[in-house]
Amino acid sequence: MKKNKVITAAEAIALIRNGDVLTTTGFVQSCIPEALHAALEARYVETRAPRDLTLIMTAGAGDSKGLGTGRLHHEGLLRRVIAANFGRMPKVAKAAQENRILGYNLPQGVISQLYRACAAGQPGLFSKVGLKTYVDPRHGGAKVNAVTTDDIVKLVEVDGEEWLFYTATKIDVAFIRGTSADPSGNISFEKEALTLDCLAQAMAARNNGGIVVAQVERIVDDGFLLPKDVRVPGILVDCVVLAEPEMHRMNYGVQHDAALAGQIRVPVAGMKKMPLDARKIIARRAAFELPPNGVVNLGVGAPEGIAAVANEEKVTPYITLTTEAGAVGGVLASGSSFGAATNADCVIDQNQMFDFYDGGGLDMTCLGMAECDRHGNVNTSAFGGKLNGCGGFINISQNARSVVFAGTFTVGGLEIAIEDGQVRIVQEGRGRKFLEAVEQTTFSGTYARERSQPVIYVTERCVFQLTDKGLELIEVAPGIDIERDILPHMDFRPIVNQPVPMDSRIFRDEPMELLSDLLNLDLKDRVSYDAERNLLFVNLEGWYCRVKTDMDELRMTIVEACRKAGQRVNSVVNHDGFRINESLYDDYAGMIQYLQANYYATTTRYATSAFLRLKMEEALNRRGLAPHVFERKEDAQAFLGVADKKARKMISPAIVSAA
Structure with a gap:
């Protein structure tokens, strides 16, 4: 016969043993299994058990005033905490600072991915995340106090590159949360704002021989849930706890919001305007x-x-x-x-x-x-x-x-x-x-x-x-x-x-017309050609090349102007106030190389920023191009004059300044 997995919170908490490793879900103030945290606190206050638990959690799960994992602050309840955030449980954080518990502060994504490693029976996780921060063993190894001495982060070398290896901690108990459960323990998330790591946490505990406790807000009949709606299958769930509405809020400030749960779509055009502060x-x-x-x-x-x-x-x-x-x-x-x-x-x-x-x-x-x-x-x-x-x-x-x-x-x-x-x-x-x-x-x-x-x-x-x-x-x-x-x-x-x-x-307390900047709608206004002088002026003052598509649009704009000229042109480019994403310098040099090979007779550019000049010169030199990046427009003008006598006669200071 099928087992009905629905039990009370107190019955579920009674299954936790002294010294167990407990993981719980929740993100800041959302998706927190409050009924389970409250039941664990109540049992410990009454019986002083279970004690000496290890708590593993990703994001902080609480209101910073005692709810969520903040309920677990009682002396003796926790022996060790591995968490990305301590700020949501200030009394637990204080215990760590006072050397009353062991503590590690690992990156949230690392903890999140470690659940999968635990589920797969792997010893840990290789990652570059945390290198040269306080997580790096050379700078503390993520330990939060003096009494924490075991190393759970190691520096290793793979193919000549530095990596961090994070040791996985096997999980005995997982608290997860969903919306609906059937008696077999299949869990759906239709009214939850997020799914977080519930599946990976449940699998990690189950595959370690531990127990999985799911908090839900309603019980449905077997066969009611559609297969694709089930996010955690019943084979992973040992206990289902039906929570009271107050203990199953979407978050501490909202009982339920269908738009945040993805059940409906709502207009957002009327979003309140921020004051200019x-x-x-x-x-x-x-x-x-x-x-x-x-x-x-x-x-x-x-x-x-x-x-x-x-x-x-x-x-x-x-x-x-x-x-x-x-x-x-x-x-x-x-x-x-x-x-x-x-x-x-x-x-x-x-x-x-x-x-x-x-x-x-x-x-x-x-x-x-x-x-x-x-x-x-x-x-x-x-x-x-x-x-x-x-x-x-x-x-x-x-x-x-x-x-x-x-x-x-x-x-x-x-x-x-x-x-x-x-x-x-x-x-x-x-x-x-x-x-x-x-x-x-x-x-x-x-x-x-x-x-x-x-x-x-x-x-x-x-x-x-x-x-x-x-x-x-x-x-x-x-x-x-x-x-x-x-x-x-x-x-x-x-x-x-x-x-x-x-x-x-x-x-100014008025629209900035930011859309025009982001979509480069003014690029054509930045490129002009003087046929009489055969000079192409590219004014990039204050322009920001954020992504490669920005550069592609600039290249197409310059090429279009050059094609209309019908001949190779002499170009002057103003880079004053110009900014470019650090990762795009080589692509930018490639664009210049292409233009010089196909459309430019001579080219010169200037920028007052020494940093920009240096980076551009390095990128151009790597491609075997003469940099021709000057600090002042007068120097750019002089170079153009030497490079092309005709251009020297035609160029004027006013033109270069306008460029």
Whole structure:
């Protein structure tokens, strides 16, 4: 006869033994099996058992005030914690900081993928995620305190490359959560915002001879669930617990939202417009980095504002926003619903999303920053006496094709005013973010430079860029004085080499026409030909080449102008304020090589940025091309004159300046 697997929460918790390894699901405030956490807490408070558990979890699962895994803080209940986030369970974090429990802070994606390794009976996971951060054994090995001594992260070499090997911890008990269950334990997720790692967690426990407890909100008859709706089959589930509605909220702020669950689609055109404040300035400037037709991840905090700006500027259809929790497309949710999305295209398992991220699928990410130093290192995991944890930050920041860190310049009481398109610091923040050295390295600027990963740091008053020599100040907001408002509030002096003003549109409370920039609608206006002088002028001042398609559009625009000329042309290119994705320099040199071979008689270019000139010269030299990249337009003009006497007679300073 078939066994009915539906039991009470107390009966399920009674199956857990002292010393067991427990994993639980949940993402921030969503999809948390609250009834199971509450039952475990209640049994321990009453009986002092089970005790000395190891808790393994990916993202933080709680409200930071005692719910979720925060319920498991009682002395003796936990002996060890392996987690990506400690901030959602502050009393547990405090126990770790006080050396009362063992603790490891691993990257969220690594823990997520380790469930699969456990399920497959593998000893662990090879990954480059975490190299040269605090996770690297050379910098602490992810241990959060002095009493934690066992190494679960090892540095290894494979074919001459450095890798990290993460040891898998076998799982005895898995808490998962779904919507519906039949008596056989088949679980569906129709009203859940996310599926997370429930399948992999259940398989990991089941294949280790452990138990799987599923919390659901309703019980259905056998045969009611369609096969493709079942996300966790009953062969993996030992116990089903029916939760009361209050213990099965979609998240702590929402009982249920059908749009977040993907059951319906709703209009989003009426999304509330953000006020023009520091947060919106940061989001607006970061939005200029959005790659057209690209895949993007946004972190919590200041980066969340980019979704609202993108909607306001009507660019949402041209980018795909994702969350590490598994949501693809739609409008990303914030607040208690962070991690989910309204009108998502699909929701995949969390470990699959990290496979995509780790493999380089992200075109851009925008993440917050708590601390930053002169080398471009960023700390978000342990600062100000708090053990917060890295979450998915390391996976995402290390593997995205371009990275934007976003946050206010100082913290704690910062007040600004925006008056007539200018920024005024009304009250400076009490705490500095730009320090001589970060307390803990969650993102390695050194490793990013080794891999030529483009990184910028956006604040409400200025923008920095990561260069081979460290942090360089590249943009300053109107109304901000470098000597008064920037340098005195940093522990180090950044490279300052002719920074340009931040785009003035950012500071006006009106649409920025961002869509025109992202789709390169003004490219044709940047290329002009003077037939009388046989000169092609390419004005790339302030233009940003984000992705290869941007370059393709530029090439086609130049080729079209050259074909109309009907002869080889002499070209002058203005690169002042021009920016290019670090990974595209060689492609850009290839475009120049193609144009020189087919359309140019002579060509010269100029840029005031020494960094840009150096990178372009390196890329052109690698292709055997003479660089001809000058600092001033006058030098470019002189070169063109020597190269072609006819061009020397025809060119004028006004023309070069216009270029």
